[in-house]
Amino acid sequence: MFIILTVNLLLSFLLQAIIPDNFRQRPAILEIQDEKPRGQIALVAGPVEIYLPLSGLVDLKVEEKRLSNELAETDKQIKRLEELLSSPFAQKAPENVVNNEKDKLAGYRETAATLKDQLDNLKDLE
Numbered sequence: 001m002f003i004i005l006t007v008n009l010l011l012s013f014l015l016q017a018i019i020p021d022n023f024r025q026r027p028a029i030l031e032i033q034d035e036k037p038r039g040q041i042a043l044v045a046g047p048v049e050i051y052l053p054l055s056g057l058v059d060l061k062v063e064e065k066r067l068s069n070e071l072a073e074t075d076k077q078i079k080r081l082e083e084l085l086s087s088p089f090a091q092k093a094p095e096n097v098v099n100n101e102k103d104k105l106a107g108y109r110e111t112a113a114t115l116k117d118q119l120d121n122l123k124d125l126e
Contacts, residue, residue, distance in 0.1 A: 036051070074108050074115060077104075078108045
């Protein structure tokens with residue numbers, strides 16, 4: 001399930017933190033879809049993906065560079081954790097420590113896959 005926000009709705013959510021309750025308008029209902037929307041920018045916070053229809057409002061080259069840099073950093077973390085878990089550390093460290101590192105690795109792999117999808121999606125906007 002994927003959430004799609006309009007620019008006005010996103011601003012509404014952001015302003016809710018600043019504006020007192022008695023002055024707030026309730027935002028419109030979000031559109032929820034079963035498939036990832038194409039041609040929209042995605043914001044990722046852990047397992048949650050929020051899609052914004054920003055085509056024409058975002059510099060695609062800057063966004064591509066941002067996503068590429070984030071993917072490169074994620075790939076570095078994946079490589080570091082893979083090396084750590086294949087070293088003697090994995091045999092010597094307590095099981096809960098090794099499991100924590102394995103969980104981190106799984107999270108980074110999930111993030112990398114999401115970032116790759118976002119880069120592919122970004123190409124649809126061009």
